[in-house]
Amino acid sequence: MNKTLLTGAPLIGMGASLGAFANAAGAMAGVNLNAIGMFFVFVIISLGITWWAAGRTKSTSDFYTAGGQISGFQNGLAITGDWCSSAALMGIAALIYSTGFDGLIYSVVPFGAWPLMMFLLADRLRNLGKYTIADIVSLRMARVPIRSLIATAGLAFVIGYLIVQMVGAGTLISNLFGLNYEVAQVIIGVLIVVYVAFGGMIATTYVQLIKAVLLLSGATFITVAVLAKFGFSIDGLYAAAVAKHPTKEAVMQPGGLLPDPINAISCGVMLLFGGAAMPHVLMRFFTVPDAKQARLSVAWAATFIGYFYLLTFFIGYGAVAFVMDDPKFMDEVTGAIRGGPNMAAIHLAEAMGGDLLLGFISAVAFATIVAVVAGLTIAGASAISHDLYANVLRHGQATDAEVVKVSRIAAIGLGALGVALGIAFKDQNIAYLIVLPFTISSTVFFPVLFLAMYWRRLTTTGIITGGWIGLASAIVMLVVGPTIWKDILGNPEPLFPYKYPALFSMAISFGTMVIVSLLDGSERGKREVALFDDQFVRSQTGLGAEGATQH
């Protein structure tokens, strides 16, 4: 490891942040010093951890799985950090603030992915996997076509998710910190590249772990403060929200979020099955030593994430009760909420704990984005270096040092791409883009993983035919659907009537994989079917699974 590069990197990161803060302080009046100070402490601690982690990141296994030595509890917290993006805190609070009960649907339905992941995937994933989900499928399938499919879908997933996070981050941070949008993009980009390229999975894990603790404590504090105002009467809080909200009792009732049954079912399929197979979450299963710790990871993650979603029931309605109609939080000119509904949770923090809590929650929001983007970047880097470079391009002949080097370059490239896309999509409404990664996940990752682990007759030809057709159909249905074809491109009528195509694209993908596999009479197909028994024993017993490495 290059010592000068390492000691220099945190300094460059800090220098960039400091310079940016100084500029912003000079240029803008609305700079939030508490928030900047607290975020700065987070940055210094996380860079210290990165420096420590860099010394321990030598092999590919260190880079992608932290040597398989993370405990189930730590991993559960880190997964919580991966899962709870800023959308989880601010987006849900904003939706409840505006629409009431409909916002809660986004707290309840995505959570269903967790039990499904536990019951159907967790044990087998840990017993079969190495660094990426493509490793599991390649155990009995042809390496090159499988990895090309999964890495392509993985990169589309990562880039779609990255745009949403980066644009959300830029807007949020210019509101919270009084920083320039482009400056915010560059700070995030630099931090991510430093964490991932130098500290690999060890640094990424600790950044996510710290962020999860901060997010859970911040949300707990706001909830306790809100409930304390009503003598801890839940009914008192909801009654106050009903009294304040313009829709009165309707704030407690379903509105028109899921317009028709097909969209409702399809949205459910997308969130439940897509959420259960997200590559940046699943790759965290390989950081623990065995299936038992993988189960504990999911159990802890489900506990923390479930707890967090429960808190949103109080934070969202708390924002209605304490932010709505308070002139302090309303724009003098328009009379609407200052900074838009996304600021509801932040204003609530100020209402509950003054400048200090406002600063803390703002810093948590920034840390949240940085941690989520770091998780996405390492998932994208693994698809590029492990799947595409080492296995497709070099046919498994690349040395460990070469793979680590390509991983670092990939992390730098993805960081730069994230900043470029964040700036390119500035001021555009990109919330719809979050449908893309979830749809890809439910159309490609879930069917491929599920069939590879559960269905003997699956063959490579079946996977690649179904996977590519499914992926293409998902993208076409999204493009010609109501959101892009009608709302964005301005055509009078969409060619595909549903907002959420996951139900259809997942059925196409599953169906094609099954039919083509059954028709596949090739020698390769027969060999792949014959390999199922060994894979089944390994998936159940963990015998032959990748273990923890010792240093």
Next chain:
Amino acid sequence: MQHLYERIDRDPRFHALARRRSLLGWGLSAAVLVAYYAFILAIAFAPGLLAMPLGPDTVLTVGIIAGLAVIVMSVALTGVYVWRANRTFDGLNAAIVGDATRDA
């Protein structure tokens, strides 16, 4: 490794364990899917049901409680699976793998 896999594959205890594990996994998955789809379909088809207040002197609705209950149930069922797997399945699994490796 190959002959170990074959040896375990011939052990009837292995297949009994795999069946128990998959019965538990599929049973709990079915419970979760029923609960979530009941919630989603109620929103789509019967919003009036979720809009009903719980009682005359409260603003809480059936929908709020149903949402809370679905989350709590998910955490609880996840716990059930881990408890069963860690307490029962891991021990049986270790015995099967142990026997196969010792005889080898």
